[in-house]
Amino acid sequence: MKQIRHLKEAGGAGFVDRYTRKADTLLQPWTGREKGKYGLVGLPLSKPSISHSGASLAPGAIRKALAGYSTYSGETGIELEDTIIDFGDFYMDPTDVTGNQERLVEGMKDAYETEAAEHMIMLGGDHSISHATIKARSDQGLRIGVIQFDAHHDLRNTEDGGPTNGTPFRRLIEEEAIAGHDLVQIGIRDFSNAKAYSDYAAEKGVHVYTMGDVKEKSIRTILKKELERLAHVVDEIYLSIDMDVVDQAFAPGCPAVGPGGWIVIPY
Amino acid sequence: MKQIRHLKEAGGAGFVDRYTRKADTLLQPWTGREKGKYGLVGLPLSKPSISHSGASLAPGAIRKALAGYSTYSGETGIELEDTIIDFGDFYMDPTDVTGNQERLVEGMKDAYETEAAEHMIMLGGDHSISHATIKARSDQGLRIGVIQFDAHHDLRNTEDGGPTNGTPFRRLIEEEAIAGHDLVQIGIRDFSNAKAYSDYAAEKGVHVYTMGDVKEKSIRTILKKELERLAHVVDEIYLSIDMDVVDQAFAPGCPAVGPGGWIVIPY
Amino acid sequence: MKQIRHLKEAGGAGFVDRYTRKADTLLQPWTGREKGKYGLVGLPLSKPSISHSGASLAPGAIRKALAGYSTYSGETGIELEDTIIDFGDFYMDPTDVTGNQERLVEGMKDAYETEAAEHMIMLGGDHSISHATIKARSDQGLRIGVIQFDAHHDLRNTEDGGPTNGTPFRRLIEEEAIAGHDLVQIGIRDFSNAKAYSDYAAEKGVHVYTMGDVKEKSIRTILKKELERLAHVVDEIYLSIDMDVVDQAFAPGCPAVGPGGWIVIPY
Amino acid sequence: MKQIRHLKEAGGAGFVDRYTRKADTLLQPWTGREKGKYGLVGLPLSKPSISHSGASLAPGAIRKALAGYSTYSGETGIELEDTIIDFGDFYMDPTDVTGNQERLVEGMKDAYETEAAEHMIMLGGDHSISHATIKARSDQGLRIGVIQFDAHHDLRNTEDGGPTNGTPFRRLIEEEAIAGHDLVQIGIRDFSNAKAYSDYAAEKGVHVYTMGDVKEKSIRTILKKELERLAHVVDEIYLSIDMDVVDQAFAPGCPAVGPGGWIVIPY
Amino acid sequence: MKQIRHLKEAGGAGFVDRYTRKADTLLQPWTGREKGKYGLVGLPLSKPSISHSGASLAPGAIRKALAGYSTYSGETGIELEDTIIDFGDFYMDPTDVTGNQERLVEGMKDAYETEAAEHMIMLGGDHSISHATIKARSDQGLRIGVIQFDAHHDLRNTEDGGPTNGTPFRRLIEEEAIAGHDLVQIGIRDFSNAKAYSDYAAEKGVHVYTMGDVKEKSIRTILKKELERLAHVVDEIYLSIDMDVVDQAFAPGCPAVGPGGWIVIPY
Amino acid sequence: MKQIRHLKEAGGAGFVDRYTRKADTLLQPWTGREKGKYGLVGLPLSKPSISHSGASLAPGAIRKALAGYSTYSGETGIELEDTIIDFGDFYMDPTDVTGNQERLVEGMKDAYETEAAEHMIMLGGDHSISHATIKARSDQGLRIGVIQFDAHHDLRNTEDGGPTNGTPFRRLIEEEAIAGHDLVQIGIRDFSNAKAYSDYAAEKGVHVYTMGDVKEKSIRTILKKELERLAHVVDEIYLSIDMDVVDQAFAPGCPAVGPGGWIVIPY
Known part of the structure; x- marks a missing residue:
């Protein structure tokens, strides 16, 4: 196969410093088998908000912003090594707003039950999603x-x-x-x-x-x-x-x- | 008369929490008879400014922003109960800028003389309006x-x-x-x-x-x-x-x- | 009662040309008795949108924008004389999105049944509101x-x-x-x-x-x-x-x- | 005197193409002696405006924007050769708005009387300045x-x-x-x-x-x-x-x- | 393996209409074996620009914008069926600007020589990249x-x-x-x-x-x-x-x- | 010569307070002979940046922003009296990015060797310019x-x-x-x-x-x-x-x- 010189995958043409690890590289998509210290899941729901809200854009924006941070804390000397299992985002129906809230409880229950991650990070969405994330955990007793x-x-x-x-x-x-x-x-x-x-x-x-x-x-x-x-x-x-x-x-x-x-x- | 279900006045279709009083509801338009602790009046004059200024938009913007605050201070346990008599805004001529300043002195004198409010709140406008508001009060001796x-x-x-x-x-x-x-x-x-x-x-x-x-x-x-x-x-x-x-x-x-x-x- | 010189109602301090009628002055809030050629009602619902939408802000924005137009068409020589009965806006529940759509059908039925206006102008909201406005009319046979x-x-x-x-x-x-x-x-x-x-x-x-x-x-x-x-x-x-x-x-x-x-x- | 390599005047470090003449180079500040086909003068007055206006910033913005145009029209084959005498801007008092209008009449009379330019270009400011510029010319009979x-x-x-x-x-x-x-x-x-x-x-x-x-x-x-x-x-x-x-x-x-x-x- | 209800991959939680194909789904990352009618490659270089330019962001922005278009032309009745081979983007060194231009010629030569695509679409970058894309093709005789x-x-x-x-x-x-x-x-x-x-x-x-x-x-x-x-x-x-x-x-x-x-x- | 009443140089029509000295008036363009306490030079280079950067616009923006400050410190009672010799900006080639860095070393050497200013202020540009400014000084031993x-x-x-x-x-x-x-x-x-x-x-x-x-x-x-x-x-x-x-x-x-x-x- 003919190689194409200087080619990178789409979006991969930017500067890379070989000694710098970016925080977004800690994210590892979940395939059903991973186990680890940290898990992350997006709950992009902001239609319950009483304000005009764009909070549903936050999970994507936060994942992208991680590329602006390194994995190293000079103040503590700690290099973040643990991968973060990225479960993905929960599906949001455009009109069934309260149904979305119920589905978030169901989805979070399943996510906790995988016991894939010791600590879960949930990215909203507006604050209504904290009901779902906490309810699902509480329901586990x-x-x-x-x-x-x-x-x-x-x-x-x-x-x-x-x-x-x-x-x-x-x-x-x-x-x-x-x-x-x-x-x-x-x-x-x-x-x-x-x-x-x-x-x-x-x-x-x-x-x-x-x-x-x-x-x-x-x-x-x-x-x-x-x-x-x-x-x-x-x-x-x-x-x-x-x-x-x-x-x-x-x-x-x-x-x-x-x-x-x-x-x-x-x- | 036929009632129309779910209808509210124009602009009144938003969410209302029955237990939450918004600070803008404290404003009560002056009709000439009210007496109270607080009065508020707008002086939307910013043409005297030496900078490019939109301060004339402030009285309207501040009144509207009050809807973003409640009337309750949890730190002191105080619920604001006193209405604020809203006198309205003084007329601003688009070209007679110094005339506006003189009219603000006249208008403020009249406003003080109503003795309608114990405390007056004046919303500018650029800082030149403080001359009018203080001059009018000082002229009362x-x-x-x-x-x-x-x-x-x-x-x-x-x-x-x-x-x-x-x-x-x-x-x-x-x-x-x-x-x-x-x-x-x-x-x-x-x-x-x-x-x-x-x-x-x-x-x-x-x-x-x-x-x-x-x-x-x-x-x-x-x-x-x-x-x-x-x-x-x-x-x-x-x-x-x-x-x-x-x-x-x-x-x-x-x-x-x-x-x-x-x-x-x-x- | 002491008059206050130069005072206008809140928001009324701006320039007025006595010979120019602004289009927003054609709006007349509905009190239940008016009859006229035109009626207007707001349906500020945009949560059904599949895009991130601010269309719920449109009824208020359009009413306000009318102040930027006069009532006169020089090309036809027509001066708009008919008032527009402003029914107001329908209440929107922040989380019951499909319920809002049903209530819009109910409210529009009532609005049509008043027979207050020969022609109705409906301001959305996203395009889902056209279902409610047309359904309600069709239901009248x-x-x-x-x-x-x-x-x-x-x-x-x-x-x-x-x-x-x-x-x-x-x-x-x-x-x-x-x-x-x-x-x-x-x-x-x-x-x-x-x-x-x-x-x-x-x-x-x-x-x-x-x-x-x-x-x-x-x-x-x-x-x-x-x-x-x-x-x-x-x-x-x-x-x-x-x-x-x-x-x-x-x-x-x-x-x-x-x-x-x-x-x-x-x- | 020691020369400093690569140094340009402040603001002069950008790219220059030796074959491209920029339209702003046609402007030539007036020193009292120039005669030419075109004259330009700024009337940066927008406080008479009935809208919130930044038109007083236009003379400076237009002069600067000329640097984005060349002097050549390919459609007609014409290269602009005539310099434009730049008289400068008239002084604007921040509070004496109608006085500014009177001073603009005086200044424009003087500018016309120099007979320095066959054609005058006046940059406002809001449209009120057209009174001054036309009045001054009309007053010349x-x-x-x-x-x-x-x-x-x-x-x-x-x-x-x-x-x-x-x-x-x-x-x-x-x-x-x-x-x-x-x-x-x-x-x-x-x-x-x-x-x-x-x-x-x-x-x-x-x-x-x-x-x-x-x-x-x-x-x-x-x-x-x-x-x-x-x-x-x-x-x-x-x-x-x-x-x-x-x-x-x-x-x-x-x-x-x-x-x-x-x-x-x-x- | 425990399934997680309602879960989608990161960024995949939005609305999907099963009958609507979005234009971005036509893009298919190149793995070295694909052959097809269309190829696409990004050349995110805008540092040669004589203006302050963000054109290097265009290849990513255009790929993303394709999600806003469907694959169907109602005017012609044509449904776009051909996939577009997405070769990716060429690597851009942050300081070796003219070297980037030379590498783009090399890379484009290799891309043409794959003969993977009948028609190539090149996304800049500023217009300097057209030198590389045309030069590479011309060099093939x-x-x-x-x-x-x-x-x-x-x-x-x-x-x-x-x-x-x-x-x-x-x-x-x-x-x-x-x-x-x-x-x-x-x-x-x-x-x-x-x-x-x-x-x-x-x-x-x-x-x-x-x-x-x-x-x-x-x-x-x-x-x-x-x-x-x-x-x-x-x-x-x-x-x-x-x-x-x-x-x-x-x-x-x-x-x-x-x-x-x-x-x-x-x- | 006929005087034109109220005329100021282009850009000079704004408000001036005779008792207020603006910080930008301390800048004095270098003609090759000045000696003084402070010198200032612009290095408008930001193409070496690994981020999308507009830092090349900073020298011009900072000079202009000085007009927003006075020369007086009330806290210390000090009135800034020393002029700042403004050497100007170094020429930046649009494509020869590393060549610009070498020319900045050359130019800074020459600037230091004039011994015109006791203290030099360098305005970037991105941080890569600190290599040039320090290298040039270090090279002087x-x-x-x-x-x-x-x-x-x-x-x-x-x-x-x-x-x-x-x-x-x-x-x-x-x-x-x-x-x-x-x-x-x-x-x-x-x-x-x-x-x-x-x-x-x-x-x-x-x-x-x-x-x-x-x-x-x-x-x-x-x-x-x-x-x-x-x-x-x-x-x-x-x-x-x-x-x-x-x-x-x-x-x-x-x-x-x-x-x-x-x-x-x-x-």
């Missing part, structure tokens, strides 16, 4: 503790608008998938939540840390305390990150983001 | 103290360019509407002001705090000290916020903004 | 002819993805709300449709005019011929405009738009 | 014919808003600087003008050609006819181009532009 | 005729700036890879080229059609005539499309584009 | 210490891609233009560098401070310590600033920038 980084409680009632991106933790508590005191909300912001939901959180025993608390106590202190507490009582800790916990200067494309949020640690 | 958050002194001479957005506090001092020592400027930035105006501020006894001072002493300490001082000598304290006091990463659309300004308080 | 300006047939099967924005005319034909030969599709574009749907259109007797036909025969000739034909057989003619019939240079924000579409008539 | 390419009559009354960008030709007619029948308006668009101003144009004998007329008769035919007519009766013909005559797909940054305007001649 | 759609001659001298995107056809003629009279340039625009290069084209017998010629004679007439002429004398006809032949309203991201270019055929 | 503000080591091997913007300090060390221990890298970020280059830095004795170090020790402490150390051993200290050391919220247009970088000092 585990007691789940949740650390939620968020500007909002996401404890809205479901009578108004159904299972939107504002409701995942309300639904999980009502369905007894998690207990209120096993939920830790960090970064809750002023003038971004209703009193009714602040009261609901208190009533259910949710541990709430506002931005003021974060400032006063430091995020490390809060995390240390809550992780220690949860570690004694739950089987697994789930970290749920809502991008709007970040200040809008740092996440300008996030729909419900605002001022007064997290910024990078300043020097 | 009150001694006004001013806290000004700004990167610039805004004490420019008026021979070059007339009553621009760079001159409001110069004009107020020259017209003896305020005294220099009743003016506190916080956030003044390096390489953003002329020596002549720094000297003028010193000569008139203006209390100036640079960004370096803010960093060293903290904004709370400065405010506490100056508010206590002013409280003893003035009848009323006016807070004047120029958006360019904020760092340009946080206010990218503001014309004369630059680096080195205020950022949100980091954690 | 009328035979409806449809002129559809569109790059696509919008005759997709509903097994894949349900009642998306690609399916309205397929559903109307299957439900016998309209007959295939009462449907005229103008502007159908190459490499934008599947052969299966071109075949389906032919099989159902849909009158299809491609962009090539438009170019060869002229839009006026086609419309004249088809309107005359339909006038003899149907009770009412419905015009359905999908923005993507326009070339993408003229509608850059439209999701499935492409090159080769309509442009403004050149001189 | 010349009868001026005007060809105006515009979507709008720009014949608004001046009681509402003063001498805005909507008024230049009204003011010129009222001040008898030009006669109505010496004014030819081409490109007037439907639903972009008030009946009152259409009537005013008719009453004053203005020759109005709508976009419909342009389409039917062709721009060449109209221009040929009107130029011949004017050539017999006026001393000089002034061409006034309002960018909004162009379709908005071709001038997306122009504030009052809309659909249905001029497009480039299609092939 | 074929006489090549070229139809070039372009606003510019791209016949610049190479002493100023070397083998830039303005030089490919000059270089091909000088190297006798093509003959001047075998080159047809269509769409050449006024004030976009230097007289020297117009003269050079004439001297070498290049067939030049300006935009004026296109308008007067129609593109079909020109193409018919030139294709017939070339068909008798050359072995192969190469079509070279420079995006800047299109009007800038239709290709806003193209660096040297301007007004007065091709627009879509209007109706 | 000086021992150069380098403080590098950067997210990356920029110590890549040159076999992959040649002398890119990732290689300047590797090349300087390999060519013995600087010693490893005379290089101080501050701001090195996690997951932005390969282990191989971290190891290379360690092996060559480069002093590396990560963002974690900056946070722990403070930038002032680090600079104080390193400047004292270098002051004893080198002849001259060169400060090299790569914009990507800044957090991407503060430098959104910088190609390889990311989160976790420097932000302005918060208050």
Whole structure:
């Protein structure tokens, strides 16, 4: 066969430094047999959002952005070696929005049951997908503790608008998938939540840390305390990150983001 | 009359959570009879600006942005209950720019004289409108103290360019509407002001705090000290916020903004 | 009561020319009693779209854009005098997407039954809303002819993805709300449709005019011929405009738009 | 003196093709002595605009854009050889908006009186500057014919808003600087003008050609006819181009532009 | 092996209509054995450009855009069935710019020699890549005729700036890879080229059609005539499309584009 | 000579405050005779960049941005009085990228040898230009210490891609233009560098401070310590600033920038 000089696969013509490993090369598509430390799956659903949202584009965008990072941490001297099993994305029906949410529970159950990965990374989608990912795990009989980084409680009632991106933790508590005191909300912001939901959180025993608390106590202190507490009582800790916990200067494309949020640690 | 199912007024078709009050619902159009704690009025004038400015769009944009905030502060447990009397906006002639400034003084006098609101919130417009809003109040015989958050002194001479957005506090001092020592400027930035105006501020006894001072002493300490001082000598304290006091990463659309300004308080 | 000089209602501070009537002033909110020539209603639903779509923002944007037009046509000497009864917008549930479609049928039935307006203007939303607006009218026992300006047939099967924005005319034909030969599709574009749907259109007797036909025969000739034909057989003619019939240079924000579409008539 | 290899003046480091003359090199700053065929002057005034306008940035932007064009027309075989005397820009006071308009009349009179250039090119600014440029010429005792390419009559009354960008030709007619029948308006668009101003144009004998007329008769035919007519009766013909005559797909940054305007001649 | 319900490969979660074939599915990566009608290869080189250019991103962007088109032409009734062999992209060294050009000649020679595809489609990159693609073919002993759609001659001298995107056809003629009279340039625009290069084209017998010629004679007439002429004398006809032949309203991201270019055929 | 009232040079029509000196007025074009404290020269080369880069536009953009700053520091009371000799920009060939790098060494040597300025400010261009500017100085027999503000080591091997913007300090060390221990890298970020280059830095004795170090020790402490150390051993200290050391919220247009970088000092 005739070789074609200088040819690369489509998209492969760019610069490569032989000594630099890019983080996206850690991703390894799942074929049904892999076992490993980390698994990753996309849940590209943002139609439940009460804002005009493009969060369904995030799983693809995040996978692509990994090519902008190396695998090496100079501060700790650690080279990331473990591959990440990339399960792919769940199918999203364009009109059956709540059906998608049910299918995400089914799919996540199957994904957990493969026991392919010790730790699972789920890329949304709007925050409504955290209901599916946590519900599926809870249904396996585990007691789940949740650390939620968020500007909002996401404890809205479901009578108004159904299972939107504002409701995942309300639904999980009502369905007894998690207990209120096993939920830790960090970064809750002023003038971004209703009193009714602040009261609901208190009533259910949710541990709430506002931005003021974060400032006063430091995020490390809060995390240390809550992780220690949860570690004694739950089987697994789930970290749920809502991008709007970040200040809008740092996440300008996030729909419900605002001022007064997290910024990078300043020097 | 035949009812039309599912119909809402134009623009009213979006999601509503029955337990969440949005901050824009606090606004109540003034009909001439209302009395209350807060009043709000728009002064959509930005043609005096020496930069290409869209500040005349701000009163409308800010009213609309209120719909993105709730009325509840979880950090203090306070639910905002007081309505804000919305007086509306002052008419702006497209070519009679200085006439607009005079009409703003007239209109603000009338607005103050209604005694409809204990506290008035004025939305500009460029900073030249602070001359009108303070002048009108001073003309009522009150001694006004001013806290000004700004990167610039805004004490420019008026021979070059007339009553621009760079001159409001110069004009107020020259017209003896305020005294220099009743003016506190916080956030003044390096390489953003002329020596002549720094000297003028010193000569008139203006209390100036640079960004370096803010960093060293903290904004709370400065405010506490100056508010206590002013409280003893003035009848009323006016807070004047120029958006360019904020760092340009946080206010990218503001014309004369630059680096080195205020950022949100980091954690 | 003390008058405030120069004050206008919020948003009313801009320039007004006393001799110029703006088209938005023709809109008159419906209170249940109005009768008139034209009615307008918004159907802000775009979650059924198979593309990332902001079409739900269109009813508000179009109402606002009317302020950029006057009511006078110098070419015909006609001054628009008839008010347009603005019924408002239909409520959209954030998660019950197909329920919204059913409610739109209900709401449109009620709107037609008011007989408030001789002609109704419906603002979407994505093209799926044309199913609701035509179905509701057909259910009143009328035979409806449809002129559809569109790059696509919008005759997709509903097994894949349900009642998306690609399916309205397929559903109307299957439900016998309209007959295939009462449907005229103008502007159908190459490499934008599947052969299966071109075949389906032919099989159902849909009158299809491609962009090539438009170019060869002229839009006026086609419309004249088809309107005359339909006038003899149907009770009412419905015009359905999908923005993507326009070339993408003229509608850059439209999701499935492409090159080769309509442009403004050149001189 | 030590030479520095490879050094160019600031901004001069880019690619130069020795055989290509760029159109901006035709500009020659005026020093008071030059005489030539063409003169150019900037009138960077857009504060009279009734829209939010950046037209004051146009003189600088147009000068810079000339670097993107060569001096050669292959269709005619003509190489542009004549330099263009660049008089510079008139000073604009930031707050004295109507004073600027008066100063533009004074400055343009002086510019015409230099008799430095046979033909003058004036770069606005909003359309209000056409009052100044034509008034100054008319004051020299010349009868001026005007060809105006515009979507709008720009014949608004001046009681509402003063001498805005909507008024230049009204003011010129009222001040008898030009006669109505010496004014030819081409490109007037439907639903972009008030009946009152259409009537005013008719009453004053203005020759109005709508976009419909342009389409039917062709721009060449109209221009040929009107130029011949004017050539017999006026001393000089002034061409006034309002960018909004162009379709908005071709001038997306122009504030009052809309659909249905001029497009480039299609092939 | 445990199946995971609803799972798709990464990026595969979107809507699929079973009856619609997307044009990107015609692409089939080359493994060294395929034979077919069409081949496609990317040459992502834009560093030779004299403008700030992102043309190196085009091969990837065009492949991705194919997913927005179907394989069916309703106007002709043709369903595209032939797969397109996707050879991939040629490697681009970040600093050895002229070396890249030489490697593109080598690579294109090898690609042609595979005889895998009857027709090759080359995606640039800036227009300098047409030198490589035509040179490689000419070196195989074929006489090549070229139809070039372009606003510019791209016949610049190479002493100023070397083998830039303005030089490919000059270089091909000088190297006798093509003959001047075998080159047809269509769409050449006024004030976009230097007289020297117009003269050079004439001297070498290049067939030049300006935009004026296109308008007067129609593109079909020109193409018919030139294709017939070339068909008798050359072995192969190469079509070279420079995006800047299109009007800038239709290709806003193209660096040297301007007004007065091709627009879509209007109706 | 007839004077033209109100005329300014092209671009000079804007507002001027007689008491405010703008920082751009400190720039004084070099004519070959000037001597002074500061010199400035542009090196508008960004084609060696491994990212899609517009850094070649920076020298012009920075000169223009100086007009947005005054010459006065209120915090120190210092008025900048020294002019900055503006040498201009070095010529950049569009295709001879590595030749440009060699010419920059030649040009910088000549610039240093003029001894016109005590301190030279070099505006890139991508970071590859730091090789030229430091090499030229080192070639004069000086021992150069380098403080590098950067997210990356920029110590890549040159076999992959040649002398890119990732290689300047590797090349300087390999060519013995600087010693490893005379290089101080501050701001090195996690997951932005390969282990191989971290190891290379360690092996060559480069002093590396990560963002974690900056946070722990403070930038002032680090600079104080390193400047004292270098002051004893080198002849001259060169400060090299790569914009990507800044957090991407503060430098959104910088190609390889990311989160976790420097932000302005918060208050």
